[in-house]
Amino acid sequence: xxxxxxxxxxxxxxxxxxxxxxxxxxxxxxxxxxxxxxxxxxxxxxxxxxxxxxxxxxxxxxxxxxxxxxxxxxxxxxxxxxxxxxxxxxxxxxxxxxxxxxxxxxxxxxxxxxxxxxxxxxxxxxxxxxxxxxxxxxxxxxxxxxxxxxxxxxxxxxxxxxxxxxxxx
Amino acid sequence: xxxxxxxxxxxxxxxxxxxxxxxxxxxxxxxxxxxxxxxxxxxxxxxxxxxxxxxxxxxxxxxxxxxxxxxxxxxxxxxxxxxxxxxxxxxxxxxxxxxxxxxxxxxxxxxxxxxxxxxxxxxxxxxxxxxxxxxxxxxxxxxxxxxxxxxxxxxxxxxxxxxxxxxxxxxxxxxxxxxxxx
Numbered sequence: 001x002x003x004x005x006x007x008x009x010x011x012x013x014x015x016x017x018x019x020x021x022x023x024x025x026x027x028x029x030x031x032x033x034x035x036x037x038x039x040x041x042x043x044x045x046x047x048x049x050x051x052x053x054x055x056x057x058x059x060x061x062x063x064x065x066x067x068x069x070x071x072x073x074x075x076x077x078x079x080x081x082x083x084x085x086x087x088x089x090x091x092x093x094x095x096x097x098x099x100x101x102x103x104x105x106x107x108x109x110x111x112x113x114x115x116x117x118x119x120x121x122x123x124x125x126x127x128x129x130x131x132x133x134x135x136x137x138x139x140x141x142x143x144x145x146x147x148x149x150x151x152x153x154x155x156x157x158x159x160x161x162x163x164x165x166x167x168x169x
Numbered sequence: 170x171x172x173x174x175x176x177x178x179x180x181x182x183x184x185x186x187x188x189x190x191x192x193x194x195x196x197x198x199x200x201x202x203x204x205x206x207x208x209x210x211x212x213x214x215x216x217x218x219x220x221x222x223x224x225x226x227x228x229x230x231x232x233x234x235x236x237x238x239x240x241x242x243x244x245x246x247x248x249x250x251x252x253x254x255x256x257x258x259x260x261x262x263x264x265x266x267x268x269x270x271x272x273x274x275x276x277x278x279x280x281x282x283x284x285x286x287x288x289x290x291x292x293x294x295x296x297x298x299x300x301x302x303x304x305x306x307x308x309x310x311x312x313x314x315x316x317x318x319x320x321x322x323x324x325x326x327x328x329x330x331x332x333x334x335x336x337x338x339x340x341x342x343x344x345x346x347x348x349x350x351x
Contacts, residue, residue, distance in 0.1 A: 008223075009197050009201050009223060009226060010197045010201075013194075013226050013227060013230065014191060014193065014194050017191065017193060017230065018191070022227055022230060024232075024233050025231055025235070026234065103325040103326055104321070104327060105327070106327060107327075
């Protein structure tokens with residue numbers, strides 16, 4: 001590199017610093033960024049755990065999965081719940097990648113451990129009766145709405161099935 | 170300023186952040202040659218390399234409060250240059266193909282045949298023809314004298330992956346250099 005270039009770097013940048021053309025971002029800016037990242041990760045993980053727990057609860061409420069029952073559950077299941085849970089997990093993994101430790105460890109293993117932890121936490125929450133507590137408490141209406149929606153869809157589907165059978169006859 | 174030259178990179182950064190912004194000139198002095206060399210390895214173009222280094226110094230200054238002084242400053246600033254260079258490569262779409270179909274015969278151990286100084290010489294001569302994927306770790310390890318851990322921090326890759334890439338890069342290097350001499 002020529003000497004001219006060397007001098008240019010120093011001169012250019014220092015003169016821009018002196019005139020205030022380039023300024024350091026304040027410390028609080030980066031602290032705020034770290035906090036948003038942390039709480040975003042925690043929030044997404046907790047949301048995903050809750051929705052996994054809710055999915056397990058809804059499957060459990062329908063009793064043992066006989067083949068004919070499985071078909072009914074599949075057709076009436078509120079699929080937005082596991083879909084949002086999956087979206088939460090993917091977003092959380094994306095945020096996890098921003099941390100330094102993500103590239104120091106085997107990231108695939110880290111993802112597997114994260115997903116398993118979320119599924120396990122969701123399963124344990126359901127096992128320890130969180131849904132029953134929420135069903136009787138503040139989130140009663142939320143649970144009732146989901147069940148009502150499931151029943152409505154179930155009855156609409158059974159009416160359609162009956163109509164189809166009548167038409168065939 | 171003469172006092173500054175005795176301080177470590179991390180202490181100069183701390184001094185720049187808290188006492189005198191112009192102390193950043195010391196950082197520029199210390200790193201401009203090394204960063205220019207690294208950018209040139211990646212870009213094969215003096216002018217573009219100078220642009221990348223200048224942009225990187227500015228970016229580093231703007232984000233200086235984000236640097237954790239418990240870590241190595243050199244890895245941090247190399248990382249910035251790396252990102253800027255990669256962005257430029259993608260912008261101009263001049264990236265050399267990754268050459269996934271190359272046969273990395275595991276039986277070849279270049280270190281058995283050559284000493285580190287000889288490999289360094291080979292790297293200098295044949296680096297231009299290497300794919301970017303292998304050019305990065307090879308130049309950092311042999312030409313910039315970075316440790317595996319530092320290369321890992323700069324490229325944000327696990328240390329094991331750095332080792333594998335360097336090993337493969339050496340095999341490829343031998344093939345490229347032999348082709349050149351023939």
